[in-house]
Amino acid sequence: MGLAKTEIFTDEQNQISVFAKAFGHPARVAILQHLFKIDTCFCGDLVKEIGLAQPTISQHLKELKYLGLIKGTVEGTSVCYCIDMANWKEMKDIMTEFLGQDLLPKDECC
Amino acid sequence: MGLAKTEIFTDEQNQISVFAKAFGHPARVAILQHLFKIDTCFCGDLVKEIGLAQPTISQHLKELKYLGLIKGTVEGTSVCYCIDMANWKEMKDIMTEFLGQDLLPKDECC
DNA sequence: TTAATTCATTGCAATATTACGATTAATATT
DNA sequence: AATATTAATCGTAATATTGCAATGAATTAA
Structure with a gap:
């Protein structure tokens, strides 16, 4: 199936898992850091910093942006990304x- | 490719991403909660509680156990799982x- | 205008994940 | 011993993810 039964x-x-998934790839962790x-x-x-191809970084950025964790603004030919602190x-x-x-203090039955 | 260039x-x-991936599925979040x-x-x-088939739950438990977040001990025909607090x-x-x-206070250039 | 730069998008191949039916292994019960 | 119960494992189908080459769109520089 490959898809979670979110319903x-x-x-x-679901929300926890969605956020966690965003951190579930070292490239995205590295980007955020x-x-x-x-x-x-x-x-x-970021492309130079991380060491993955440009389309790959772009894809990871897209995911982070979709979740609202980062935002990007165009500046000339380049795009400036940063953390969206409110959403973060x-x-x-x-x-x-x-x-x-x-x-509780006791716990850990196993 | 489907596999991260962890190297x-x-x-x-990598460690952050591995842990995060564990929480990247609502079933595992539900199990831990x-x-x-x-x-x-x-x-x-857990099978009744979560609502997924037994092999599916078993598979999720295996992943959590592999990461050390839970431990399980056999008790008769059943297996008792619990959080491994030290690793958690x-x-x-x-x-x-x-x-x-x-x-820093300023930040958020975008 | 032409060329260069930067980044997004598309398309694709390789691999991973999720889910479950069927089966197996282990212990309990009768 | 025969049966039931519980949970792991196997096999497989459907889908998702990762990565990149090739391409395209937008802006800037010449």
Whole structure:
């Protein structure tokens, strides 16, 4: 099948998985880290920085943009990408709550 | 190709992506949430709880177990799964650091 | 205008993922 | 022993993902 049966899960569960999937490729992790590192946001530099072909980077950027985690503005012939902090924070809250789940002191039956 | 060129990324980037991929399917998110919710850990109940076929759940459990996020012990004919808190915390630290990245006040050039 | 630059899009090949029926292995129950 | 229960594994179909060469669109530079 290759496709998840999203209809049987909660919106929250689907949302978590969608965000997680965005981080499920090292190139996208690297792109985001680089966009955080340089406070002025560059773009085509990502191709050199990451080391994948330009169409491949473009594709990864597209996914991140679709999720709202980054935004890009055209500047002459180049495009400037940067983190969308509002959406990033929203995503971060959702993911942090998921990761922050805790067991009672006893727990771990296995 | 369908496979990531992991060799061009740092260990950290690859590790983040591997953990993230584990959460990249709502069924695995649901499984983990359920294992957190019930402090006594059940197993075959997951099949009823989640609503996917038994082999499918078994496959998802296998992935989570491979990453060390859960552990399972045989009890009679059934298997008891639960969160591996030590590994979960380790993963949580890595992911939290990634998510916690912050920009300088100015930022957001776009 | 022509050429160069930058990036998006298209098309495709290779591989991965998801899901489940059928089967198997292991233990429990009768 | 025979049967039932539980869960792992195998095999397979459908779909998704990754990566890149080739191409196209837009802007800038000459």
